[in-house]
Amino acid sequence: MPGKTKIKKFRILPGFKMTLGYTLFYLSLIVLIPLAAVFWKTSTLSWPEFWRVATSPLALASYRLSFGASFLAALVNSIFGLVVAWVLVRYSFLGKKIVDALVDLPFALPTAVAGITLATVYAPNGWIGAWFVPLGIKIAYTQIGVFVALTFIGLPFIVRTVQPVLEDFDTEIEEASANLGANRWQTFWRVILPNLLPALLTGFALAFARALGEYGSVVFISSNIPMKTQITPLLIMSKLEQFDYPGATALAVVMLVVSFLLLFIINLLQWWSNRHNANTLS
Amino acid sequence: MTPNAVTFKQARRYSTAEPPFVRRLLIIVALTFIALFLVIPLISVFAQALNKGLGVYWASIRDPLALSAIKLTLIAAGISVPMNCIFGVSAAWAIAKFDFPGKNVLLTLIDLPFSVSPVISGLIYVLVFGAQGWMGLYEKADHPWFPWLQRWLHTHNIQIIFAVPGIVLATIFVTFPFVARELIPLMQAQGRTEEEAARVLGASGWQMFWRVTMPNIKWGLLYGIILCNARAMGEFGAVSVISGHIRGSTDSLGTNTIPLHVEILYSEYHFTAAFAVASLLTFLALITLVLKAWVQRKNDALNAAGELSA
Numbered sequence: 001m002p003g004k005t006k007i008k009k010f011r012i013l014p015g016f017k018m019t020l021g022y023t024l025f026y027l028s029l030i031v032l033i034p035l036a037a038v039f040w041k042t043s044t045l046s047w048p049e050f051w052r053v054a055t056s057p058l059a060l061a062s063y064r065l066s067f068g069a070s071f072l073a074a075l076v077n078s079i080f081g082l083v084v085a086w087v088l089v090r091y092s093f094l095g096k097k098i099v100d101a102l103v104d105l106p107f108a109l110p111t112a113v114a115g116i117t118l119a120t121v122y123a124p125n126g127w128i129g130a131w132f133v134p135l136g137i138k139i140a141y142t143q144i145g146v147f148v149a150l151t152f153i154g155l156p157f158i159v160r161t162v163q164p165v166l167e168d169f170d171t172e173i174e175e176a177s178a179n180l181g182a183n184r185w186q187t188f189w190r191v192i193l194p195n196l197l198p199a200l201l202t203g204f205a206l207a208f209a210r211a212l213g214e215y216g217s218v219v220f221i222s223s224n225i226p227m228k229t230q231i232t233p234l235l236i237m238s239k240l241e242q243f244d245y246p247g248a249t250a251l252a253v254v255m256l257v258v259s260f261l262l263l264f265i266i267n268l269l270q271w272w273s274n275r276h277n278a279n280t281l282s
Numbered sequence: 283m284t285p286n287a288v289t290f291k292q293a294r295r296y297s298t299a300e301p302p303f304v305r306r307l308l309i310i311v312a313l314t315f316i317a318l319f320l321v322i323p324l325i326s327v328f329a330q331a332l333n334k335g336l337g338v339y340w341a342s343i344r345d346p347l348a349l350s351a352i353k354l355t356l357i358a359a360g361i362s363v364p365m366n367c368i369f370g371v372s373a374a375w376a377i378a379k380f381d382f383p384g385k386n387v388l389l390t391l392i393d394l395p396f397s398v399s400p401v402i403s404g405l406i407y408v409l410v411f412g413a414q415g416w417m418g419l420y421e422k423a424d425h426p427w428f429p430w431l432q433r434w435l436h437t438h439n440i441q442i443i444f445a446v447p448g449i450v451l452a453t454i455f456v457t458f459p460f461v462a463r464e465l466i467p468l469m470q471a472q473g474r475t476e477e478e479a480a481r482v483l484g485a486s487g488w489q490m491f492w493r494v495t496m497p498n499i500k501w502g503l504l505y506g507i508i509l510c511n512a513r514a515m516g517e518f519g520a521v522s523v524i525s526g527h528i529r530g531s532t533d534s535l536g537t538n539t540i541p542l543h544v545e546i547l548y549s550e551y552h553f554t555a556a557f558a559v560a561s562l563l564t565f566l567a568l569i570t571l572v573l574k575a576w577v578q579r580k581n582d583a584l585n586a587a588g589e590l591s592a
Binding site for chain 1: 380
């Protein structure tokens with residue numbers, strides 16, 4: 001008797017090999033091979049050279065601004081995004097459907113358009129910027145401007161991750177909390193918020209990751225002064241304009257590694273969030 | 283009953299809802315936030331576009347440079363959306379209907395373009411096809427170990443970067459995951475029983491696909507296409523790196539898409555013209571939002587009907 005009989009699993013549905021083959025082919029051609037080119041290009045730099053470019057004062061200043069402004073924008077979005085999601089799910093008011101649709105505007109509006117309109121509105125003579133002039137605050141062409149653009153870009157992420165969880169939230173849990181003597185604030189703080197936390201963190205991470213790589217909406221509202229208002233994608237762009245390809249690529253590798261780490265963290269958060277929701281619902 | 287005692291009805295309401303003033307306060311906070319970041323900038327686009335009257339508005343849009351930018355944008359979206367659509371259906375079919383090892387890795391790789399900065403998305407194609415990258419390797423011919431494609435392009439004198447093909451490639455890259463990521467969860471949720479039944483009843487592969495799968499995924503597919511198209515027409519960073527900003531005219535296309543044309547107008551202080559052209563993209567965004575809301579409702583209705591009949 002032969003030791004091994006290969007049992008071929010019979011598949012009733014057609015097209016597995018064709019579709020998977022095409023998927024892998026197209027993925028390699030469009031995404032994987034071109035991305036590999038970045039790592040290939042960096043390998044033409046020696047390690048000390050790479051390190052010198054990646055940690056130059058200009059680069060470090062750009063990381064500080066990119067990470068700082070993205071973090072702050074994601075934080076502000078977490079707070080106000082939660083309020084927006086809450087209001088959209090729990091209350092009814094005039095124009096609610098329009099507001100709900102408008103939340104996706106930063107996804108749909110091209111970043112260049114967002115950039116020029118934010119720069120105009122938040123400029124010292126702009127509709128909103130003018131209010132801040134008497135207070136001595138300049139928004140456009142400063143670091144605050146970068147923060148404003150990144151807040152715009154990140155807004156939908158928090159609302160759209162928190163909203164479905166809030167919709168599925170069982171009000172019986174809130175009733176139980178109230179029955180046990182908690183007031184509304186205690187119920188929110190101790191019962192509702194902990195249950196929203198996984199979704200909130202996922203939204204925060206998504207908004208942060210998006211803001212980190214953002215270019216189009218920032219380039220117009222930032223004055224793009226090196227060491228001051230230059231985010232990392234802008235620094236890469238200015239290196240490209242000076243034909244400093246190895247320098248641009250070295251910074252691109254740093255950003256890619258950070259993005260991949262964030263992607264990994266987001267996947268973990270999403271897994272946690274899904275498991276959490278499944279537990280609460282069952 | 284004391285005057286300030288709460289009724290049973292009120293007590294019940296306040297146990298799972300906030301007092302009216304808190305509600306009003308939260309609604310005001312939410313609406314102010316939305317107004318500051320979304321509504322006012324949105325209105326400002328149209329106000330700036332029309333501040334010199336309709337005549338200037340029309341002239342800015344019908345300018346030959348603007349028209350060639352519109353044409354290029356339509357070409358880029360017209361190629362990249364169908365390409366990613368075919369890929370999305372194919373990837374969703376393989377991933378949702380079959381089991382194989384490494385599926386989660388594949389899912390992550392498909393999402394990869396979303397986590398890459400637009401500037402880097404453009405840069406990678408410059409490195410593949412540019413003189414500083416693999417193409418240069420072939421042209422210098424020191425060690426031409428990989429660039430067979432580059433050799434072919436070189437002998438046929440086909441330009442990729444700073445030309446239309448590069449713009450199309452960058453657009454394909456940034457819109458790569460849209461259709462796939464809409465369809466995969468949808469098709470996974472639908473399972474494979476309906477398709478299996480069709481096969482058992484004697485349908486051919488294509489019959490099964492067009493008559494069973496397609497009606498089930500059509501709204502999800504449309505949703506993915508709408509999002510993919512909006513991004514394809516609006517992409518700025520990636521296209522900006524690869525374009526070289528060659529201006530079009532009536533007889534040559536140039537390499538400026540609508541967003542790049544907006545950038546040039548704005549940086550040359552033609553603010554009204556910049557906003558006029560930008561208003562076209564804003565209309566597109568608004569249409570996208572309306573379509574999105576409409577398709578979402580259709581899709582929810584379809585799912586609800588499915589749950590009822592199940």
